[in-house]
Amino acid sequence: MPQHSSDNSQASARRGTCIACGAATKGPFGPCQACGTYTDVALVLSGPNLSLKTTITHYLRRVLRMPAIESGYLPSPFNTDGNLDASKRSTRRQYLTSISTFFAKLRLGFIVDAAFHSRKVRSDFYRILLQANPNIFILLLYVHCDDPEVRNYRRTKRNSQVLNTEKGAISREEEELSLRRYEIPDHETLPNNTPIPTIDVDTARMLVSWQSAQPSLLDDGHIASRVIVSVREALHTGFS
Numbered sequence: 725m726p727q728h729s730s731d732n733s734q735a736s737a738r739r740g741t742c743i744a745c746g747a748a749t750k751g752p753f754g755p756c757q758a759c760g761t762y763t764d765v766a767l768v769l770s771g772p773n774l775s776l777k778t779t780i781t782h783y784l785r786r787v788l789r790m791p792a793i794e795s796g797y798l799p800s801p802f803n804t805d806g807n808l809d810a811s812k813r814s815t816r817r818q819y820l821t822s823i824s825t826f827f828a829k830l831r832l833g834f835i836v837d838a839a840f841h842s843r844k845v846r847s848d849f850y851r852i853l854l855q856a857n858p859n860i861f862i863l864l865l866y867v868h869c870d871d872p873e874v875r876n877y878r879r880t881k882r883n884s885q886v887l888n889t890e891k892g893a894i895s896r897e898e899e900e901l902s903l904r905r906y907e908i909p910d911h912e913t914l915p916n917n918t919p920i921p922t923i924d925v926d927t928a929r930m931l932v933s934w935q936s937a938q939p940s941l942l943d944d945g946h947i948a949s950r951v952i953v954s955v956r957e958a959l960h961t962g963f964s
């Protein structure tokens with residue numbers, strides 16, 4: 725795999741073996757054939773507010789039976805007046821990094837649901853994951869909704885819900901700030917300059933497309949093909 729930055733023969737020998745039970749996995753980054761666990765995989769969901777990242781994360785967590793780290797459950801980066809606080813944002817990022825590092829070192833497949841607005845933040849995050857586990861397969865899901873009417877509908881719906889995991893209501897200003905700040909992934913690379921496999925998830929048009937030049941990743945049993953199928957299922961099971 726091109727993203728493997730080290731030639732650790734011990735680690736290479738372990739690849740294809742389930743971290744939970746030791747049985748063989750289906751393909752190098754497929755599920756364990758005995759217990760279904762994913763080993764050495766990180767699914768990273770990135771996108772602006774109201775793009776349905778969290779909804780998709782919940783679906784993937786359930787069907788792939790993977791732990792998910794959700795930034796929405798971590799301490800809020802906003803002050804009570806609604807303004808973004810740089811130091812709170814940094815604290816939240818540290819939490820996210822330390823939990824992700826824990827899973828990466830454990831080699832247990834996991835999902836990260838965080839906006840990761842800037843390219844710099846994303847590339848720092850990839851580097852940290854690869855430092856924790858040089859054999860990890862990182863898959864980026866860029867989740868977005870470019871239709872203002874759909875976002876408007878989602879914001880109204882979300883703000884009317886009593887239970888909210890993040891910080892209560894999302895204002896129109898916050899939504900616009902999130903959209904402005906967000907840097908769209910465009911041929912992003914891992915620290916060793918190989919392109920990061922990316923799935924584009926357009927939740928305005930309900931389209932899921934593969935943005936990688938590595939068709940072998942779509943082989944049956946590989947996590948990438950499984951994720952594409954699962955996200956399509958998620959988009960067509962009726963949520964809005």
Ligand SMILES: [Zn+2]
Nearest residue numbers: 742745756759
């Ligand atoms: Zn297993």
